[in-house]
Amino acid sequence: MPKVGMQPIRRRQLIDATLSTINDVGINDATIAQIARRAGVSTGIISHYFKDKNGLLEATMRDITRQLRDAVASRLKPLAQASTETRLLAIVEGNFDDSQVHSAAMKAWLDFWASSMHQPQLGRLERVSSRRLFSTLAAEFRRDLPREQARLAAHGLASMIDGLWLRAALSGEPFNLHIARTLTTQFIRQQLAGTESLRKEE
Amino acid sequence: MPKVGMQPIRRRQLIDATLSTINDVGINDATIAQIARRAGVSTGIISHYFKDKNGLLEATMRDITRQLRDAVASRLKPLAQASTETRLLAIVEGNFDDSQVHSAAMKAWLDFWASSMHQPQLGRLERVSSRRLFSTLAAEFRRDLPREQARLAAHGLASMIDGLWLRAALSGEPFNLHIARTLTTQFIRQQLAGTESLRKEE
Amino acid sequence: MPKVGMQPIRRRQLIDATLSTINDVGINDATIAQIARRAGVSTGIISHYFKDKNGLLEATMRDITRQLRDAVASRLKPLAQASTETRLLAIVEGNFDDSQVHSAAMKAWLDFWASSMHQPQLGRLERVSSRRLFSTLAAEFRRDLPREQARLAAHGLASMIDGLWLRAALSGEPFNLHIARTLTTQFIRQQLAGTESLRKEE
Amino acid sequence: MPKVGMQPIRRRQLIDATLSTINDVGINDATIAQIARRAGVSTGIISHYFKDKNGLLEATMRDITRQLRDAVASRLKPLAQASTETRLLAIVEGNFDDSQVHSAAMKAWLDFWASSMHQPQLGRLERVSSRRLFSTLAAEFRRDLPREQARLAAHGLASMIDGLWLRAALSGEPFNLHIARTLTTQFIRQQLAGTESLRKEE
DNA sequence: CATGAATGAGGATTCATTCAT
DNA sequence: TATGAATGAATCCTCATTCAT
Numbered sequence A, B, C, D: 001m002p003k004v005g006m007q008p009i010r011r012r013q014l015i016d017a018t019l020s021t022i023n024d025v026g027i028n029d030a031t032i033a034q035i036a037r038r039a040g041v042s043t044g045i046i047s048h049y050f051k052d053k054n055g056l057l058e059a060t061m062r063d064i065t066r067q068l069r070d071a072v073a074s075r076l077k078p079l080a081q082a083s084t085e086t087r088l089l090a091i092v093e094g095n096f097d098d099s100q101v102h103s104a105a106m107k108a109w110l111d112f113w114a115s116s117m118h119q120p121q122l123g124r125l126e127r128v129s130s131r132r133l134f135s136t137l138a139a140e141f142r143r144d145l146p147r148e149q150a151r152l153a154a155h156g157l158a159s160m161i162d163g164l165w166l167r168a169a170l171s172g173e174p175f176n177l178h179i180a181r182t183l184t185t186q187f188i189r190q191q192l193a194g195t196e197s198l199r200k201e202e
Numbered sequence E: 001c002a003t004g005a006a007t008g009a010g011g012a013t014t015c016a017t018t019c020a021t
Numbered sequence F: 001t002a003t004g005a006a007t008g009a010a011t012c013c014t015c016a017t018t019c020a021t
Helices: A007-025 A032-039 A044-050 A053-079 A084-095 A103-116 A120-144 A147-171 A177-193 A196-200 B007-025 B032-039 B044-050 B053-079 B084-095 B103-116 B120-144 B147-171 B177-193 B196-201 C007-025 C032-039 C044-050 C053-079 C084-095 C103-116 C120-144 C147-171 C177-193 C196-200 D007-025 D032-039 D044-050 D053-079 D084-095 D103-116 D120-144 D147-171 D177-193 D196-200
Strands: none
Touching: A007 A032, A007 A044, A007 A053, A007 A103, A032 A044, A032 A053, A044 A053, A053 A084, A053 A103, A053 A120, A084 A120, A084 A147, A084 A177, A103 A120, A103 A147, A103 B103, A103 B147, A120 A147, A120 A177, A120 B147, A147 A177, A147 B103, A147 B120, A147 B147, A147 B177, A177 B147, A177 B177, B007 B032, B007 B044, B007 B053, B007 B103, B032 B044, B032 B053, B044 B053, B053 B084, B053 B103, B053 B120, B084 B120, B084 B147, B084 B177, B103 B120, B103 B147, B120 B147, B120 B177, B147 B177, C007 C032, C007 C044, C007 C053, C007 C103, C032 C044, C032 C053, C044 C053, C053 C084, C053 C103, C053 C120, C084 C120, C084 C147, C084 C177, C103 C120, C103 C147, C103 D103, C103 D147, C120 C147, C120 C177, C120 D147, C147 C177, C147 D103, C147 D120, C147 D147, C147 D177, C177 D147, C177 D177, D007 D032, D007 D044, D007 D053, D007 D103, D032 D044, D032 D053, D044 D053, D053 D084, D053 D103, D053 D120, D084 D120, D084 D147, D084 D177, D103 D120, D103 D147, D120 D147, D120 D177, D147 D177
């Protein structure tokens, strides 16, 4: 029963099925047949909408990076006039948004990270996303800190965010938002409070 | 040219070939044929020494976790009487040992991490390794800090270490040891210096 | 050239190719590639229709057991009112139907028998078929003989049928229907005629 | 620790291991490695004593046919002066000797039968054995019956013996010696008693 | 006489992709 | 638009055989 205007519906359906499949068996054991079955469509449909399997995976990765971008952007929007610390914490919160820390999302990110090491197309997407986090953080820190110090702080905070995420994913346990908040808050305050004594030695 | 006592030699050969192949094409595109060719042996030998491909991958992961363990242990050994900070920095340095931060090692870790999400056997190895880092750090922090604070600090430092590593791997650029040292040193000192004002608010 | 409704056609095609291949090289040297080539299709199609090689072999065995069942049933059908002897002879004739005694069929049976000793799935099929012959014969004998004697006669006749078959298969020569008829007819008449003098001594 | 005069010991060891392996996994899944392990020797030894796998299988088949021959011969030996019936029953008993009707032996026979359909060497051995049974039986019947009738009786008795054997093997249950004796005794007596009334009609 | 390391051909299976309907 | 039949390359694994020691 072909219908018109199915494209956005089918794409959504298939991306969701892809994420769900990745959650179950991982990106490498996710077969087109499995994804199609889960989406309730035939295998042929995938090439119709995404050209090939890579196209589907790329679209899926694009989807979760967009979700992350949105999660951050929506938290930052109402805080245009807020303090640097507040805005930094909002960015952190965005990265720990529900959409990003549930099991399926973390598995997908980890799988995409690994895949991106060997697939240029995915690598590009990953790099854009990774740099965006750094740039966003660096821009905020720059409001209160000198350039190099801001970059260092941004690098540190981005690493901590990703590290917290990574360890949560690998531990197999639910993401502990409380601990993540405590540690990132500490880090942000210390960076903004100045670290003269430490920097002296370098 | 069969000989006796080849086992350790062959195993080493094959694990090295596996790491090298993972570096080139990733764990999922690493075929038995490719690994065997690189090791200069026939494919059949792999099942002879490792039962099957999974056995080889597991042995390879075991190998890099052992390297990490050794890198940390060898740095810690001569510091039995040293200060907590010195010992913590030694642990960090161990994690950033050459054997761990060269491109091939980082790719292998990332691939193993992703695989460990879906392969129980690898997951177990990963969890052991991940927990060891946390325990080692927590034990050191515990010398100067109360229990809960030590655990928090350990979690934070472990996350930062893994995060720095992860972002380096994904960036495709060489690991910047200088920045990593600066950030981890900062973190350690601040944790050991006490964070009363921050903890008050929680 | 994909079409709809190909399933029954392809299954038939593949089962026939399997029987033909078994006839040529035996069940153990029958490779998927060979069967597929003979059927004029690709190897992949087998898993499409039969899941795997075992599925195909099972379906093939199911097919020849069904042929045997049909051969017996069709002979028995018009003989609802006939004498026990006539009906027993019809059952025997069914077992010696052309479909069962040509070289390919006999080889297939022998191969399946051997395989069924070590493959539970095939064993089950074999047992059903073997018991059906016994039950059918026993039911007929029961019309004229006491229970235990009927069972003994059924056992003996079934053994003679299978033995004639087996020795024909192993001899490599065409099945000698005349001798088979003579011997089974003798057996049936003697059983039905009563064997008091013999049974006395046991 | 090489020794002299090991040949007969090793051959016996390996043939027993082969039978045991066939009993467990069937002739087709019996690998050299498995057989060697079971015999407690290395794989290389097999080619040393039997040239190759086929040589071992052939020797094994030769072994069980010899056992059958011996079982019959030893029973017949003391009965040089006995009646035809007694001698025929002795032959039957030989075929149902313990060495022939235990599970492992029946599986081996069935496997060899199937293999012999496609392996000339084994086929030859099988044919010799099969014909020997027929000839032995025919010779006995010939003492009391005309030539053709004797041959028919021999064919029938051989078929019944093999059929009883086959059905026992396939049933998975222990060979029921009592039933086998009853049926074969019946058959022999009836053949020897004359079957004029039956033969009239052919 | 005996070992077991090493080979490599051969087979089953999987799966992305294509395409007639 | 949508299906699912069909392909066949790619991969892992098994295993008989060889042979240096």
